[in-house]
Structure formats: C-alpha cells, structure tokens
Amino acid sequence: MPSTTSDRLRYAVVGTGHRAGMYVSALVDAHADTGEIVAWVEPNPVRAAVHEARVAAAVGGERPVYGPDDLEKAVAEQQVDRVIVTSIDNTHADLVSRALRAGADVVVEKPIAATAEEARRITDAVAETGRDLTMTFNYRYSPRNSALREVIASGEIGTVLSVHFDWALDTVHGADYFRRWHREKVNNGGLLVHKSSHHFDLVNWWIDDVPTRVFASGGRRFYGDDAAHSRGYEPTAGEKTLNDRGVDPWALDLEKDPYLSELYGPEAQAHDGYVRNRSVFDAGITTEDTLGLVVEYAGGAMLTYSLTAAAPWEGYRVVVNGSRGRAELEVVERGSVVFGEDGRAVLDPSFTDAFAADEVRPAGERLLVQKHWERAEEREIVALGAGGHGGGDALLLSDVFVGRDDADPLGRAAGFLDGLRASGVGYAGNRSLESGEPVRLADLGLGVDLG
Secondary structure, three states, rough: OOOOOOOEEEEEEEEOOOHHHHHHHHHHHHHHHOEEEEEEOOOHHHHHHHHHHHHHHHHOOOOOEOHHHHHHHHHHHHHOOEEEEOOOHHHHHHHHHHHHHOOOOOOOOOOOOHHHHHHHHHHHHHHHHHHOEEEEHHHHHOOOHHHHHHHHHHHHOOOEEEEEEEEEOOOOOHHOOOOOHOOOOHHHHHHHHHHHHHHHHEEEEHHOOOOOEEEEEEEEEOOOOOHHHHOOOOOOOOHOOOOOOOOOOOOHHHHHHHHHHHHOHHHHHHHHOOOOOOOOOOOOOOOOOEEEEEEEEEEOEEEEEEEEEEEEEEEEEEEEEOOOOEEEEEEEEEOOOOOOOOOOOOHHHHHOOOOOOOOOOOOEEEEEEOOOOOOEEEEEEOOOOOOOHHHHHHHHHHHOOOOOOOOOOOOOEEHHHHHHHHEEEEEEEHHHHHOOOEEEHHHHHOOOOOO
C-alpha cells in the first residue's frame, strides 16, 4: 500500500501507451513526493522514450527501459516497490503475476485480465505471495456516481430490487475502439470485459452486492466490413465528409494530435507494426459493438444492461428501483458529435465542455430521487474540481499514491475482489454469448469466493 510517511516508493511502469500518461503525470506532479518512476518495461523504445522525455524534463535523471521478458530483472535491479500495469489487457495475467512473485505490489488498469482463465493466474499469484493488488476504477470517484451511491446507501429508496443501465458510446469514442487493438476480442475479452467492467463495477459498488449469474445477447452489428455494410449500408458523400474541410468522420488523423502522433506515428510503427488509426470498417474485426445483459445478484436484485458503441451521442442513463422509491441518473457527456475548427473531434468527452451548447441535448448530469407517493426531487451533484470526471480522477490518484488515514465512507478504493467481480460479469457474459445459456460466476473457475 502507498506510504503515508516521507518515504518515496519506487515505481516501474509496464506499458507506455496513452493510458500510462495519467500515472506518469501524477508521479511527476501532484504525487511526486510519494513516489518516483525508476524503470520502464516496454517493447517499443519509441513509446517509452516519449514518457521518459517528459519525466526527465520534470525531475531529471534517466530511467532504463526493460523488455517485458526482463520484468523480474527490472524489479530486482531498480529495487521496485510497486509496478503499474497499463499494457494490453491480454498481457495483464502474465505481467501482474510475475511482478507479484518478483516481490512488488501492483497497480493494474481495468480489466484485471482478458479472460477468466487469465484472471485465475492472478488469483493464484495473489494467494501465493500475499502481496497487494490495486484496481483503478476511476468512475467510482466521479461526483455524479458518488452521489448515486450516497442515495442508495442512505436507504431512502429502500432495498434495491432492480437496476437498468444504458450506456451509449458515440461514433467518436465508440468508434475508436475499432481503430486500435481493442478491435480484436482476443486482445481484451471484447467490450464486455474491457469497457463494461467499469460499468459492472459501478453497479456492484452502488448496490453493495455480488453478481451471481449472467445471460447475454449481442454481437457486432455496426463496425467491420460485414456488419452494417453487409445490410446494404454505403456512406453517401455527405456522410463521408462532414464539412467543407473534407473531414472523414470515421477517420483519426494522428498528425492532428501531437501526443498520439509521438506514441503511435510512423517511427513507433516501424518497431512493432502497430497501427493506431485503422479503418473501423476493416475486415477481421471480432469485438462486439452492441450488447445486452441480465445479471442476477446474491441479494436478489437484477441488472438489465445495454451497451452500444455506435450512438450519435455519448452518455448513460441509470435507473435504480427500490422498495421505497426510485433513483434516476442521466449523464450527457456529448450531445452530438461535432468537429471543431481544426477538423477533428475530441476523443474523450469527459475532458471538455465544448459541446455543452447543444440546446436539445445539452451536456450535463441530473440525479432525481422519488419516493412512493411523493414528488420527484433533484439532488445536487457537487464537482470536486478541475480534471477528468469532474475532479474524480484526481481523487482516485490520491487514493492510489497517497492512501487514506481514515476510512472513505463511500468505499471508493477498489481491490482485487472488486476487479474479479466486475470482470467476472464480462467473462460470464462472453460465455453466455457463445453458449446461448445463462452462466454462473461461480462456474468460471476464478479460484476465489467472490462473496
């Protein structure tokens, strides 16, 4: 666990793509007094050099780069206390379990692993070593999600009977999963594991319950060369070009984003052949883009969940039905896909208010609570400050790198079991998609009692 003394922990960052940036920034800025990066573990020297240059400019010195096969060597030689794993999902099992056995604690990005079989490897390593594993579920820290947790935990809507959760990814953010490595399900377990584990964790945390059985339906309905196109869809000229600048709304121009260009441009591609901006209508895409689940919980509640990755707006709606009333949370992160003056759209709508001016579907959030035989009340959602997810990212990073002297009444910090419960819904969902039958999480072979 993070030290609460003046001692600084020594960190190795495993995987130096875009996701690593949040942790690197924290350790050279807000949390530089709690820890320092002493090594990179990354097969692509160009991507490692991008982050190294940033750290060197901030704190000086030079940190060595190790290949993934030399993870244990990096831990030993650099006396690493904690390893931060932000690599491709299907590498988590190998890298996390090896880091634990090498004598380091681990901070791992969701999901904990791409498949149940891979997650079992981590379960075994945790049991064998007794070392600490921290999951980073940043959605818990978003003020709107914390506000809903407070309402449910207060008991004012009574015992939770059912939850409906509808998540819409638009044709900027959603499409981006189909441009990069996420397009191949073998890399990440599909969106049910990679993306939806965030959402399943939220529900598990909101209602303080454990999922037990999952039934799933869905598939790839929009992206790829044989989905929407196979049903006769052909983009018109107007759809291909959004404005007179000739912008293709389906394309990502890396040159328009200096940071992404550094990480994934031609120089980086020359080392490993990875192309960050492929066509969303390519052949060979295996990740589903349209999904629906029914999830049963140990306490008797039921979740109905839907995910679409090709919506015209971005956001989500949550309805929680209780024995005494109902809570409803609606979040519009982007009311429509709009391209700016430079001809490109922002990939992550949580970091911009550029689309708040939409009059019909303005960006914003609203939490309603209505008890039986009473009028609905709107509850205030208080932003924590600047930064991603209404300041929630900063609070998450504080928990990860500093820890707490007192208990968080909302229990936002996530651990090993939380990661397994969240990803377990996705693993069970994937098995249900294959078999057409409901799947119990207890039958996944995770090697631990999720209750």
